[in-house]
Amino acid sequence: MTKRPFLKTLASAALVLACAGAHAQDSLARVKQAGVLKVGTETAFAPFDFIKDGAHAGLNVDLFNEIAKEMGVKLEWVLLPWEGVLPGLETSKFDMVAGPATITKARLERYRFSVPVAEATVAFLKRKGDASVTKPADLGGKTVGGAKSSAQLIQAKTFGDTLPGKIQTRDYPGNNEAYADLAAGRISAVSNSLPNIAYVAKQRPDTFEVVQPPFGAKSYFGYISRKDADAAKLADAVDEALLKMKRDGRLASLQKKWFGESFDTPDQAPAPSF
Known part of the structure; x- marks a missing residue:
């Protein structure tokens, strides 16, 4: 009469302990046990993540394929708009974010960043062969475009305010519209992160070139x-x-593949200046 309830209680206790043990596992142990690394990202940030011929492509795809191989697991992408990426991470819908994102003081307070994968310093893109612009300071008194309200365009204005002839900035709905006006000669440069404009220059070498240094x-x-x-x-x-x-x-090698150049990056997330 007492044996069956005892066995039932013992089984229930074992189940509770098993569940507790699984819950106690850290994220690496869970990834290893599942054999899958789930990574969240958007697909509108070339050359890091974008859709090419109907498939997800970019530096992040290549890098995370290598990371998964090193860890001995498979890779599973969770693709969604950028505004949903960080909330998805915080609610554990995936293990980490490919993004990538610029390492800033505010973000470091809330998240952990990986070893840097590329330089994010802002630079200018100009028309190929424009001899009037050989260095950033040459854009004083000229018009520079960029995505509306972007940090890159704000930095261009701040930089321009230090020059004898201030930079005039022009807002665009997105960078593609700014690149189109640059190609047409309606503006003198576009301000964006170095990897992004390096990719644009690599794709259209007869039309654009990067103004060095950033x-x-x-x-x-x-x-x-x-x-x-x-x-x-x-x-x-x-x-x-x-x-x-x-x-x-x-x-x-992968940086050169996607940007046309490689970057000297630190071995850990640095303390950012902004």
Whole structure:
């Protein structure tokens, strides 16, 4: 009469302990157990993430394929608009964010960033062969375009205010419209992050070229994880994979593939100046 209830109680206790053990696992252990790394991102940020011939492509796709190989797991992408990416991370809909995002003071307070994967410093794109612009300061008194309310256009205005002839800025709905006006000669340059304009120049070398050096505050792009103990070991594993790729040349090779050049990046997320 007492044996059956006892066995039932014992089984229930075992189930509770098993569930508690699974819950106690950190994110790296859960990824390893599932054999899948889930990564959230958008697909409108070339050359990091974009749709090419109907498929998800870009630097992030190539880099995370390598990261997954190093970790011995499969890769699963969760694609959604950017405004849903960080909330999705915070509610654990996926393990980390490809993005990438510029490493800033405000973001570091809330998230953990990976080893930087590219420079994010703002630079100018000009028309190919425009001899009137050989360095950033030459844009004093000229008109520079960029995406409306973007940090890159704001930095162009701030930089222009330090020049004898101030830079005039022109807002566009997006960078593609600004590039079109630059190609048509209606503006003298476009302000955007160096990797993005390097990619544009690589795609259209007869039309555009990058103005060197970048003029903005030194900054870098990194991948985002939750900033808690649960996510720490997974973030460490991703950093380990990225540093291995940096040492063996795979990171530089992929940067050259997508940007036409490689970047000198630090081995850990730096303390940003802004």
